[in-house]
Amino acid sequence: MIDLAQLTDTGIIAHLREVKSEIKRRSAAGMWNPEPQFLAIANRHKSIQHNNTSGHKGVTFNKSADRWQAKIGNGRGKYKHLGYFKTMEDAIKARKSAEAEMWHD
Numbered sequence: 001m002i003d004l005a006q007l008t009d010t011g012i013i014a015h016l017r018e019v020k021s022e023i024k025r026r027s028a029a030g031m032w033n034p035e036p037q038f039l040a041i042a043n044r045h046k047s048i049q050h051n052n053t054s055g056h057k058g059v060t061f062n063k064s065a066d067r068w069q070a071k072i073g074n075g076r077g078k079y080k081h082l083g084y085f086k087t088m089e090d091a092i093k094a095r096k097s098a099e100a101e102m103w104h105d
Contacts, residue, residue, distance in 0.1 A: 054088055058095045061088075070094040072102060 053061055054068070062069040067084035068091035074080070082098055085091040 054092070056092050056095060058082075058098075059088065059091045070098070072098045 048055065048057055058071050058073070060069050060071075061067075062084065065084050067086060068088045069084055070082035070091040071079045072082060072095060080098070082091075082094045085094065
């Protein structure tokens, strides 16, 4: 175990690079499988995509259904469909409710 209190700034950076490299190696070998809650928390502060029409993550307008759609991801590329809604506000409420349930806010 490394004593982080004794590391210099360059030592900390080197250590973090080693940790990142080890995580990549283990992930590629199928030896590292983080908990979904960890990934969800890590991804929860990502910025909104440039083409987002609602201004809220997980809420999009589905043209074929002519409805607002809400969904939430687990951080691993899997999404849970929360439903179609007539108004954007209802879709946002559903998304926020699912966020609170997932992250226990």
